Each structure stands twice: as structure tokens, then as C-alpha cells.
Amino acid sequence: MDQIDTEILQQLQRSAKISMKELATIVHLSSPAVIERVKKLEEQGIIEGYTTKVNLKKINRSIQAIILFKSIDCKSLSNFCNAHPDVLECYRVAGEISYIVKIATYSVETLEQFIDDAMPYGTPSTNIVLSRTENSVIKPFTLE
Amino acid sequence: MDQIDTEILQQLQRSAKISMKELATIVHLSSPAVIERVKKLEEQGIIEGYTTKVNLKKINRSIQAIILFKSIDCKSLSNFCNAHPDVLECYRVAGEISYIVKIATYSVETLEQFIDDAMPYGTPSTNIVLSRTENSVIKPFTLE
DNA sequence: AGTTTTTTCTTATATTATAAAGCAAAATGA
DNA sequence: TCATTTTGCTTTATAATATAAGAAAAAACT
Missing domain, CATH: 3.30.70.920 (Lrp/AsnC effector binding domain/regulation of amino acid metabolism (RAM) domain)
Incomplete structure (x- = not known):
């Protein structure tokens, strides 16, 4: 968990459907690198899943x-x-x-x-x- | 809001990153049709956004x-x-x-x-x- | 019944995700 | 200290997906 992971987590919380490409430009990495980081966050259980907010x-x-x-x-x-x-x-x-x-x-x-x-x-x-x-x-x- | 929309909403809550293609097969429609329905749910404000669950x-x-x-x-x-x-x-x-x-x-x-x-x-x-x-x-x- | 509107499908295209290979830096260990 | 391993990155190539456009079908309305 470094600052890049922190930024990735925050962006994903803000909008789970951000593309890996866009995320990559934000954190100044290539998209495969970002995908790898996200996958690790999932494997570590830091990311528990992606959900949709519904207006009750x-x-x-x-x-x-x-x-x-x-x-x-x-x-x-x-x-x-x-x-x-x-x-x-x-x-x-x-x-x-x-x-x-x-x-x-x-x-x-x-x-x-x-x-x-x-x-x-x-x-x-x-x-x-x-x-x-x-x-x-x-x-x-x-x-x- | 019919039964198909209900199914779509439930699937998206379960996992926001489900592909439109997979969703389409679940509800027995083509993916463009599903995309259109999702877009409408977003425009109506029923879907408020997509987020990531983080393990605190x-x-x-x-x-x-x-x-x-x-x-x-x-x-x-x-x-x-x-x-x-x-x-x-x-x-x-x-x-x-x-x-x-x-x-x-x-x-x-x-x-x-x-x-x-x-x-x-x-x-x-x-x-x-x-x-x-x-x-x-x-x-x-x-x-x- | 005929017209209009809405919803869907098919096809084609653009975008995105991902796998693979290779490289460089950092970490590990003798 | 030097060799070895591991980690993380980049680029390139490919596969999968989203989406736009147009036509057809269905539904709603007059």
C-alpha cells in the first residue's frame, strides 16, 4: 500500500467504473500496471467488491x-x-x-x-x- | 421499472463490474438493449453511481x-x-x-x-x- | 386501421482489458 | 561484493467489450 494504491482506491470508491486506462493516466502508469495493482488489492481483500448505489x-x-x-x-x-x-x-x-x-x-x-x-x-x-x-x-x- | 429492470438492478448491486454482455444473457436481451436500460436507470436517478467496497x-x-x-x-x-x-x-x-x-x-x-x-x-x-x-x-x- | 412512439435487434466500429515478452530496479542470499 | 531471484514496469499484440447507427418489431395512441 503506497500512495499510488491509495489514489487508485480513492478513485475506485469515487467511481467503480472508471476505466483502467483513465486510472493509469491519473497515477502516471501504464494500464497493465494499474490492472496488476487492482488485482492485488482484490486478492489481499482490501477491495471487497464493486457495487451500485440505488436511490431508495x-x-x-x-x-x-x-x-x-x-x-x-x-x-x-x-x-x-x-x-x-x-x-x-x-x-x-x-x-x-x-x-x-x-x-x-x-x-x-x-x-x-x-x-x-x-x-x-x-x-x-x-x-x-x-x-x-x-x-x-x-x-x-x-x-x- | 419492470421485472427486467429489477433483475438488472439486483445484478448490478451484486457486482457493478458485470459485463453488459453477461447481463444481457441473464435477462435474455441483446447487450445494446441492456446498455440502454442501464442508461435510463442512471438518467432517472435510480442508479446513483458505482462504488468499491473497501475492507476497513x-x-x-x-x-x-x-x-x-x-x-x-x-x-x-x-x-x-x-x-x-x-x-x-x-x-x-x-x-x-x-x-x-x-x-x-x-x-x-x-x-x-x-x-x-x-x-x-x-x-x-x-x-x-x-x-x-x-x-x-x-x-x-x-x-x- | 393507421400513425406515432418506444423498444429491440443486427451489424459495424471504437474502446478497453488483458496476455505475453522483455527489461530494469530492488531485494535476497551466499 | 557479486550472483540470483523477485518485483514491478513498459511496450506490443490480441481478445473482449461497449457503443453507435440503422432497420425491424412491438406497443401505445388517435
Whole structure:
């Protein structure tokens, strides 16, 4: 991981579909050299994959919520959440809270249904997302 | 948005770098037809972009935390968080909590520093992430 | 039924990814 | 210190892919 790899990673995060040719001119290398570096980043597991960001509102997932659970049966809740199609992310955490679930659902009714279904596993504290910001490019740590 | 678009979106979420040719065989269309559909999904804003998933631990971001704030000066906190390089996501929410920040940092020391720096904006409740699951393919809603 | 619009296919071309060979610098080891 | 190995790069050549253009089919509308 040198500065060139760092630049490559940042560019790929910014846009996964950048061509190896364009990437090559940015980092002042030939495209086969860049392809080789990218392949190594993949093999090392630093790059986990390439994905597409979808606008949730435009596919009718108009409501997002972050639901917090305290002192619960984590195993059962985890199974329930991972099987539910509206769940985006689950976090097992240590702190005041023990489990955090992020969901994207269709309506207040489907949210209500989710909360009801989750109830048996613990007491949910539901927080509706009003707005969100994201840092889509994470700068890797580099030794100079 | 028909069933073909739904399939395309799911495949692209699974792997943004799938070739249009391969996608075409999956949905039983020619590649120009698929390219056209993808372009439309982009123009409609349903596809927001393509990104690369990076393994945070492998770039030394060994600690992740979800930090909750109650009744705070959202504007200032938001500015602080969005300027901080360790912050991944911020949520303005309505519920028991009013602001949620997800960070990926290097060590307990850098986490401590973040908490100290965030203190002026409200009382943070820090939850260290122990494990995480993700549903990386969100199924769009389709009329049959 | 006829017209217009949209979607798709085929073909042809341009772009891009990738494999191969060769070279130079750096690292390793006797 | 010198030989050997490894690593990373470049150039060249080839294969694969994306994409533009035009024609045909399907769908929607009057």
C-alpha cells in the first residue's frame, strides 16, 4: 500500500467504473500496471467488491429508520433481521445499546409491521431518518 | 421499472463490474438493449453511481463505532462530522435520538479524540461495533 | 386501421482489458 | 561484493467489450 494504491482506491470508491486506462493516466502508469495493482488489492481483500448505489426513494423505499435495541436475545433478533428483506444493515454493538438495525421500507404501515414483528426479541427504539450524509471515499492510511 | 429492470438492478448491486454482455444473457436481451436500460436507470436517478467496497480493517480502520446524540445543536454537529475524515455516515433522525454518526477510526486513542472533539455539540453515547451484517442487494418493488 | 412512439435487434466500429515478452530496479542470499 | 531471484514496469499484440447507427418489431395512441 503506497500512495499510488491509495489514489487508485480513492478513485475506485469515487467511481467503480472508471476505466483502467483513465486510472493509469491519473497515477502516471501504464494500464497493465494499474490492472496488476487492482488485482492485488482484490486478492489481499482490501477491495471487497464493486457495487451500485440505488436511490431508495426512487424504488419506493420512502421510509428509512434506525432502530435501537437494549439487552435482548441477540441471536434470535439477528436471525429475524437478516431474513427480513427491508433490513439494510445490522450492528451488534457494545455500549448503552446492544443491537442496531437500519431498515428501508415502503410506508408507515410496513414500518409498523416490522416493529411489531421485532417486538418479541426486545424493546425497539425507532428513529426515523430525516436526512443523511455520507463520506463515500474513505482515505486509506499511507506511510510516506 | 419492470421485472427486467429489477433483475438488472439486483445484478448490478451484486457486482457493478458485470459485463453488459453477461447481463444481457441473464435477462435474455441483446447487450445494446441492456446498455440502454442501464442508461435510463442512471438518467432517472435510480442508479446513483458505482462504488468499491473497501475492507476497513485492512486499511487500519480497526475500530468502528455508532455514536448517538440527544437534543443537540444539529447544525454545528453536522458541520463538524462532515468535515471529519473518520466519519462514514451521519443521520439526522426523529425519535429518542436526534443525531447518529458512524465512524471508522484507527485506535482507541483516535476514538477518544473524536469523542472529546464532538463533546461541545452534545452528549455522545458511544457504541463500539462488535460485528456487522449487510444486505447488499435491495430488491426493488415491481408491479407484475 | 393507421400513425406515432418506444423498444429491440443486427451489424459495424471504437474502446478497453488483458496476455505475453522483455527489461530494469530492488531485494535476497551466499 | 557479486550472483540470483523477485518485483514491478513498459511496450506490443490480441481478445473482449461497449457503443453507435440503422432497420425491424412491438406497443401505445388517435
